[in-house]
Amino acid sequence: MMSVKIKQISPQETWALRSRVMWPNKPLEFVMLKEDATGIHFGLWQNTTLISVVSLFVKNDSAQFRKLATELSEQGKGYGTLLVKHLIAYAIHLEIRKLWCNARMDKTEFYGKFGMQKTTNTFFKENIKFIIMEKTISK
Numbered sequence: 001m002m003s004v005k006i007k008q009i010s011p012q013e014t015w016a017l018r019s020r021v022m023w024p025n026k027p028l029e030f031v032m033l034k035e036d037a038t039g040i041h042f043g044l045w046q047n048t049t050l051i052s053v054v055s056l057f058v059k060n061d062s063a064q065f066r067k068l069a070t071e072l073s074e075q076g077k078g079y080g081t082l083l084v085k086h087l088i089a090y091a092i093h094l095e096i097r098k099l100w101c102n103a104r105m106d107k108t109e110f111y112g113k114f115g116m117q118k119t120t121n122t123f124f125k126e127n128i129k130f131i132i133m134e135k136t137i138s139k
Contacts, residue, residue, distance in 0.1 A: 004045065021070065042083060062098045062100070081113070
């Protein structure tokens with residue numbers, strides 16, 4: 001693996017990658033969140049190339065991460081894992097008690113690797129089924 005670095009980025013830096021990976025047939029605006037301005041956004045860089053992004057939204061002692069996206073050609077190489085581990089460490093640093101996400105049903109096994117548990121809350125967006133998964137973080 002080449003030189004990999006995770007750093008905080010602007011919401012605007014996440015949009016193109018989110019769009020390409022998650023909703024390639026939708027306009028760019030589809031992946032822009034009204035909450036983006038208040039989120040904490042991270043990018044994983046391989047040398048000078050942005051490979052993976054994720055956004056974190058903190059409310060009191062709970063935080064939701066959204067829009068975890070890794071370039072299709074780079075998936076399965078551990079970049080998403082590095083970002084989720086970074087998020088968990090960051091949440092611990094902020095003394096977050098619960099970290100959660102809306103997981104696509106076909107990605108639940110991935111999130112389960114980090115101790116995230118499925119809830120009974122499911123929903124559909126654009127004919128894709130999602131389930132809310134969460135992790136209680138203890139000190």
